[in-house]
Amino acid sequence: MQSYFAAAARAGDRVATAKLANSQLLREEIAARREVLRALPEIVTFHNTDICNLRCVMCPRHLGQGTHALDDDLLRLVADELLPTALKANFTSGGGEPLGVGFEVLLERVRRHATRLDVTTNGLLMTREKFLAMQPALDHLNVSVDCVVPAIYERIRVGASFDKLAARLAHVAELRREHPDGMLFSLSAVVMASTLPHLPELIAFAARHGADGVVLQRLQHDVMPTWHEDVTRHFTATEIERHLDAAEHAARAAGISLVSSGFGRAPLWVRPVRSKVPDPLDGHGICSFLTQTFTLMFTGEVYPCCKPTDYRLGDVYSESSFEIWNGTPLRRLRRAHYDRQGTVFCSGCELAPHLPARPLPIAQEALRRTRRWIDNRRSERNDRRQRPSRAAIVAPPPHHRIDNVVSLELARVIEESLPEPRDVTALDRRDGSLWILHAGWLKHASEPRAAGVPVLQLNPAGQRGCLLAFVQPGVLLASFEGGGVVLRIDRNAAMPTAHVVLRLSDDRASVRTSGLALGEHGELWVGEYGVAPGLRCAIVHRSRDHGRTFARIGSLPPARHVHAIAISQELGQVLVTTGDLGMERATLVADRHRPRWRRWLAPWSGFTAIQPTPGWTHFGTDLEQGNGLVRIATTRAGEPPKTPEYRHLAQEFDLQVRQIELLSDQTLLALLSMDGDLHAARAGKRAMLLRSVDHGASWRVVHRFAADWSDAPERFVVIDEDPLTLVTDGVAEARLLRLPVVTGHTVPVGTSVPL
Numbered sequence: 001m002q003s004y005f006a007a008a009a010r011a012g013d014r015v016a017t018a019k020l021a022n023s024q025l026l027r028e029e030i031a032a033r034r035e036v037l038r039a040l041p042e043i044v045t046f047h048n049t050d051i052c053n054l055r056c057v058m059c060p061r062h063l064g065q066g067t068h069a070l071d072d073d074l075l076r077l078v079a080d081e082l083l084p085t086a087l088k089a090n091f092t093s094g095g096g097e098p099l100g101v102g103f104e105v106l107l108e109r110v111r112r113h114a115t116r117l118d119v120t121t122n123g124l125l126m127t128r129e130k131f132l133a134m135q136p137a138l139d140h141l142n143v144s145v146d147c148v149v150p151a152i153y154e155r156i157r158v159g160a161s162f163d164k165l166a167a168r169l170a171h172v173a174e175l176r177r178e179h180p181d182g183m184l185f186s187l188s189a190v191v192m193a194s195t196l197p198h199l200p201e202l203i204a205f206a207a208r209h210g211a212d213g214v215v216l217q218r219l220q221h222d223v224m225p226t227w228h229e230d231v232t233r234h235f236t237a238t239e240i241e242r243h244l245d246a247a248e249h250a251a252r253a254a255g256i257s258l259v260s261s262g263f264g265r266a267p268l269w270v271r272p273v274r275s276k277v278p279d280p281l282d283g284h285g286i287c288s289f290l291t292q293t294f295t296l297m298f299t300g301e302v303y304p305c306c307k308p309t310d311y312r313l314g315d316v317y318s319e320s321s322f323e324i325w326n327g328t329p330l331r332r333l334r335r336a337h338y339d340r341q342g343t344v345f346c347s348g349c350e351l352a353p354h355l356p357a358r359p360l361p362i363a364q365e366a367l368r369r370t371r372r373w374i375d376n377r378r379s380e381r382n383d384r385r386q387r388p389s390r391a392a393i394v395a396p397p398p399h400h401r402i403d404n405v406v407s408l409e410l411a412r413v414i415e416e417s418l419p420e421p422r423d424v425t426a427l428d429r430r431d432g433s434l435w436i437l438h439a440g441w442l443k444h445a446s447e448p449r450a451a452g453v454p455v456l457q458l459n460p461a462g463q464r465g466c467l468l469a470f471v472q473p474g475v476l477l478a479s480f481e482g483g484g485v486v487l488r489i490d491r492n493a494a495m496p497t498a499h500v501v502l503r504l505s506d507d508r509a510s511v512r513t514s515g516l517a518l519g520e521h522g523e524l525w526v527g528e529y530g531v532a533p534g535l536r537c538a539i540v541h542r543s544r545d546h547g548r549t550f551a552r553i554g555s556l557p558p559a560r561h562v563h564a565i566a567i568s569q570e571l572g573q574v575l576v577t578t579g580d581l582g583m584e585r586a587t588l589v590a591d592r593h594r595p596r597w598r599r600w601l602a603p604w605s606g607f608t609a610i611q612p613t614p615g616w617t618h619f620g621t622d623l624e625q626g627n628g629l630v631r632i633a634t635t636r637a638g639e640p641p642k643t644p645e646y647r648h649l650a651q652e653f654d655l656q657v658r659q660i661e662l663l664s665d666q667t668l669l670a671l672l673s674m675d676g677d678l679h680a681a682r683a684g685k686r687a688m689l690l691r692s693v694d695h696g697a698s699w700r701v702v703h704r705f706a707a708d709w710s711d712a713p714e715r716f717v718v719i720d721e722d723p724l725t726l727v728t729d730g731v732a733e734a735r736l737l738r739l740p741v742v743t744g745h746t747v748p749v750g751t752s753v754p755l
Helices: 003-010 014-031 072-082 103-112 128-137 150-156 162-178 196-208 237-254 321-325 328-338 361-381
Strands: 043-046 088-091 116-121 138-144 184-191 213-218 257-259 293-296 301-303 400-402 406-408 414-417 424-428 433-438 441-445 453-457 465-472 475-480 485-490 497-503 516-518 524-527 540-543 561-568 573-579 586-591 598-601 609-613 616-620 628-633 645-648 656-662 668-673 688-692 699-704 715-721 724-729 735-739
Touching: 003 014, 043 072, 072 103, 072 321, 088 103, 103 128, 116 128, 128 138, 128 162, 138 162, 150 162, 184 196, 196 213, 196 237, 213 237, 237 257, 293 301, 293 321, 424 465, 424 715, 424 724, 433 465, 433 475, 465 516, 516 561, 524 561, 561 609, 573 609, 609 656, 609 668, 616 656, 656 715, 668 715, 699 735
Parallel strands: 043 088, 043 293, 088 116, 116 138, 138 184, 184 213, 213 257, 400 645, 406 699
Antiparallel strands: 414 735, 424 433, 433 441, 441 453, 465 475, 475 485, 485 497, 516 524, 524 540, 561 573, 573 586, 586 598, 609 616, 616 628, 628 645, 656 668, 668 688, 688 699, 715 724, 724 735
C-alpha cells in the first residue's frame, strides 16, 4: 500500500491507520464490482475558483476574468467530509489559480487531516511563506512555465513576469536545499507553435531549479480554441518529432525525466522517480475517476473526471459529498464500466481502454459537443452563486449568548490511581461492585479499588469496549468498537452468559454509553455509532423487554452516527443528536409511544451530551473551538423549543463537552475534554470536571486532570453521592476521585439566577 502512510500507521498514527483502512476497503469493493462504495475517495480534486492572476492565451480567462469561488465555509465542509480518509488533495486549475482565492482555507484543512498534497500552479503567487506552509504536506508540485524565453512566456501568459517567476523558483530551490523534502517537483509546458523550438532551454532551466522532470502537454481546443498556436499548422510531423527528439536529448544531458505521452511517446525516465500517492487503481475494468477521485468544480458541481462532460454527479451546495459519491449518476457510470456498456464520453477515452470504442467517432464527437453545449447553457441559466449554501444552514440557530459563566474554584479532590485501565465501567447498585470491559474481557471488581477478575471473554479480537450498562438488576448490555452487535449478559445465572440481541446495520458499527437511554417498564433506546470510512449508521432501535429484543424505530436523516440519546420524562419524548459533519448535525425528537422523528433544533454542533432535568434540557457542544454549554427551557410536548441559552466557554475552558450527569440533589456534573488528534486545540489546556448547583446557569471548575493528558477520561461513573465519588473510564490511567461536599445550596427549580 502507501509507504508514507504505512510507516505512520506502524508508529501508531490513528489518522494514517484510518486512511489505509479506507484504501484497503476501496480495493476490496472494486474487486467485488460494487456500485455503492462504503469506502470514500482516495483523491479529492479542488477546482475551487476560476479567478486567476493571468490571462493565458490558451485559457478561457484570456476572454475575461473568472467570477466564481466556493465560499470558505463550504470548502471546510467538503474538506472535513472527505479529507479524513483521503490520501491526496489536488489543488489545480479549473481556469483559476489555486494559490489564490481559498488557498489558505484548504491548506489548513489538508494539514489538519494529514493529507498529502498536489499543487499545479503558475508559480507567480508562490511566495516563500506559502511554499514553507505547504512544503511539509507536498507530494507533488508542478509549475506551469511553457517557455523560458521571456518575450514568448509573457506573450502567452498575459500579465506574467518571467523575472518574477524565476525569482520564485530560485527561492523554492534554495528552501529545498535548506529543508530537504521528498516531494516530486516538475515543470510543465503546453507545447505550442511558438514554444516547440525552445523545449531544450526549458529542460535546462528545470534542471537548474532542482526539478525531477518536465511534462509536455498537447494544446487542446475543447474549451478555448487556440488554432493559431497549433503546432500541426506550423510544423510538419517530421519537424515536430525532430524537436521532441531534441527535448529528449536535452533531458538525458540534464539528468531529468521527460513525459510527453500526449504526443504518443513513452515517458523518458532518466533517473528513478518515486510513485505518486496513491497507488493507481488499474486492472479492475473501471476508470479510476469513478472509484478513486472526487472532482469539485468552482460552481459547486461535481463531475466524474478531468475531461469536460455533461455527466454532472451532484452539487455540494445542496448535497453532502457522501450523497454524491454514491448517488444515482455515479452508480450508473460505474455499472456502465463494469458491464462494458460504455457511455458517450467514456467510450474511446484513453483512460478507459477496457471499454469498446464506439463506431463512427465523428458522430460520437458531434454528440459530445452538442451535449456539452446544452449543458453549458443550462449552467449559465442556473448560476450557482445565487443558490444558498448548505454551509449557511449549519450555523447555530438564534440563541442567547451568555459569557463569563465558568469560574475556577478547584475543590480538594482526593485522587487515587486504580490498578488497571478500563474501557467502560458499570456500577451494580445492589452490592456496589463494578463490572469492567477491557481488552475484550468482562471483569468483576468487588469494590472500586480492587483489580478486576476476568469473568467472560466477549470479544476475542480485543476490541475496545464502548458500552457497558445495567438495563435491569443483574443484566448488562455490552458493545465493542467496530463489533457490529450488542450483547446481553446475564450475571444472575450460575455462570454469566452472553448472546447477541441486536445486529447493527453495519458490521463496523457499535453502540456507545451516550447512545443508550433507559426508560420505565423495560423500555430502552439505543443509537448506532461508528467512524469507519463511509459509514452512515444514524439508526435508532427500541426494546420493550429489557433488551431481549429490538425493533428499528423510524428513519433518521442520513448521518454518520448517533451521538447521544436521552428520554425526557417531562415531555414524554426521546431526544436524539446526530453528527458529526455539516448538515448531518441535528437534534431530533420523537414521542415515546408513537415515534416519528422530527427536527427539534437546527443543525448546530452535533451535541455529544444530553441531560434532561426538571424544567430544562442541557446539551454540550463537540467543536474544535468555540464550545459551550446549552440549556433550553422545557416546553409542552409538540411545542417548538424556546430560544437556547448558549453559555460560551472562555478560551482557557474551551473544550468539548463529553458528558453531563444529574445527581439526586439536582447538582449537575460536566466532563470537558478534547479529541486526541486535535493537538492544537489541546495545547495549554487540561481536561476538567465542572459542577453546577443552579441548574446550569453557572458552572465551577472543581477538578483539572493532568497537564500531559495522561489521565484525561472519556467518561466517568458516579459510584456514590455522599461523599461524591467518581471512577474515570476510557483512559490508560483510570482514577478514583472523591470530591468534597458542595458548599452552599442547590437553587430550587424556577428560581431566578443573576448571570
